[in-house]
Amino acid sequence: MTTIYSARKIITMNPSRPYANYVAVRDGRILGVGSLEELATWGAYDLNDRFAEKVLMPGLVEGHAHTMEGSLWQKVYVGYFDREDPNGKIWKGLKTTDAVVARLAEASAQLTDPNAPLSGWQLDPIYMNNQRVTRHDLDRVSTTRPVAVLHASGHIMNVNTKALKLSGLLKPGQNHPGIPLGDDGLPNGELKSPEVMTPVGPHVGFNRSVTDCDEMGLRDFAKLCVRAGVTTITDLAAQLTDESVGMFQRITGEETFPARIVPMRFFMGQSPKELLEMVKRLADKSTDMLRLGGIKIVADGSIQGFSARLRWPGYHNGAPNGLWYIAPEQLLEIYELALTAGVQVHTHTNGDQATDLVLDTLESALRKRPSSDHRFALQHCQLADAAQFRRMRNLGMCVNLFANHHFYWGDEHYRLTVGPERAERMNACRTALNSGVPTAIHSDAPVTPLGPLFTAWCAVNRITASGRVQGEAEKISVTEALYAITLGAAYTLKLDDEIGSIEVGKKADFAVLEDDPETVNAVALKDLKVWGTVQGGRIFAAADL
């Protein structure tokens, strides 16, 4: 059965046939794109005009996100910026501690059990003059139930007195850099690193493995995808236990599940050999809607957390260099084994020294295990300079730059972490493309909201939260940005033969847009309305979710 969809405009990303008004779909795949006369030559068809006023793009591809965003929406959103939830409700951004407390109190009032935990997420005091939320603030929400708020970074949590008591942390003499004390000598309720959050997590509704989403979270995550025009998305990274893989298989296999999920196995907790054996087993469990078999490594920390590894001259404010999460020897071993097995590896680096380590290590590994199309990717890679991008090209690497980060924390980097010059070159999309490095851009949802069109806007305009243009020379064009969120991202996942463009043989995955991203003003790209998606020929309207 063939369906031909008409559209106001179809942006195909296929240069030999860049635009059209009709696309024919058969068995969930694209039979052809062109004029109605051309497509009619394939035989009988149904003409469907529901997209006649819409603009179709290839289904958007998010190359760096985490499914845990779906699960986080089960908690109270207390971020600074407006954000849309899986059901389409826009939660207004909260600008003061009082507003955060008020929203939590409102949620608290709706719970019947006075002792039930309550938690919020996405707090970011950077935008509130760095005013810290204390346990006393959160005690205004409740003194009977444990209350916690996770920061946007995911690495800091604020809790109330009850939560501190339950976890045994409310005592004098605490002597840990991650537990700041109040004037009374007791913890002030801020918990500043993952290991100090762990004892509290179970009491406040944050499970140990926040990286692994639950079933409801995965369904909600998929709804966010539809709202953002996304049809293929990564989960970077996951533990991928038998149980969670089973859940992923079951849910993504449902007739109405709208997004292809690409989870990558996190490198920690296994030796390189075990890791490779595991991902090879996982690859065999792949389906069309669930693509397993990739590896995610984390080399260093974050720049705003001062845990990224920087080259000279280091942090602008003089903070000591950051932390390594893998030793060069282990990195080399994983790279060599993966190259031998044909397994793709994505490596998180933020600081430029971490990027250097990856480049050096891959160069060594390739000398031993030459590989012509490995597509090892650098993820974030925020601080890379031009020479590093040239090396990436020479080594056959891809890069996935964190364009959204530039908007949310660019001012902070300029002022505090790396200083003006390096802040301007962060997430250097222009240099990446000029150097010939296959490039994608990403949200790292839930760190920033999922929305490739917003991500494209960030890369095109390079505007920071305070409204400054930071790094004029690293801007890219709208066309380049649209490529980065479709074929560019698909290439980094080795899926560019199946998705990323609208052309014969590929999956019938479309982003259905209310307006034309190529003709709206570049500064309005982020406001472009998404009607929904078509995924594998199935139609998903955001309004019907």
Added chain:
Amino acid sequence: MGHRSRRTDIRRGRFVTDKLPVTVIGGYLGSGKTTLINHLLRNADGLRLAVLVNEFGELPIDADLVEAKDDDIISITGGCICCSFGSELTAALVDLEKIRPRPDQILIEASGVAVPGVIVASVGLLEGFSAEGIVVLADAETIRKSTKDTYMGDTVTRQLSDADIILLNKIDLIGSEELATTKLWLTQNNPHACVVECQNGVVTPEVVMDSFLARVRAVGPHIEATNLDMLTLKPRGYSDVEKLAKELAEGGHGIIRAKGFATSFEGKQLLVQVVGRRWTITYTRGNVKDGIVCLGYKGMLDHAELDKIV
């Protein structure tokens, strides 16, 4: 109090003996952490050790010691266990608390890039545990070079500076002159740490774990390394326990570790612990006979001098 105040405290009213003692074993890749742990397991001598490792890797435990293995726990001859924790150390510790029979001592093998001080700080957060020192292994042949590595140099330096005891391993691979130079270099750069030499990770367990020291008075010393010595101090009556602990740690008496009990002028019994140059005193139930076991270097542990200070 103590040499580094961030990790010392007096937990008033708490009985430290209820807590699970934890030793963190750090050091860069190839420094011999796994060999040391196997050696300790082999010589556990009735103590139930629980070893936490980042990953099982190339079988971290010698095959002949393994009784059973599943995904994240290995049962070891003599009632010991080994667990892998991946990136969730605190969670693994919380799980260990529930294990019965209770382990006597926990060893955490830090990853090659971990900064052990960070791990100890996290252990200190958990009610049921007490961190009893950081032991960092250094490969005698490569340690000086590793601290100059472009990528890992500062990490290795931080590992050493966190150590209470530096085990200078693989001393058989270098000549005596180089050994002397390396030892001097380590001591000068890490004045708060004790440097103990060893080969193939073979060191008397008392150096690594207080638990062994604690039973010396009952079952006698377990000493095997020829360069080590041990004695038991018997405080006579009430003493200034804080001053005593400080003296043991910082007085240049050649002490590597010390553990035992002394009674204060107020008549309260305190647990005294010394590891390297760091000391702690902790209130206890106070029904043990006073006495402090000291482990030190042979020829440097000054018995006569030490007897005078108690």
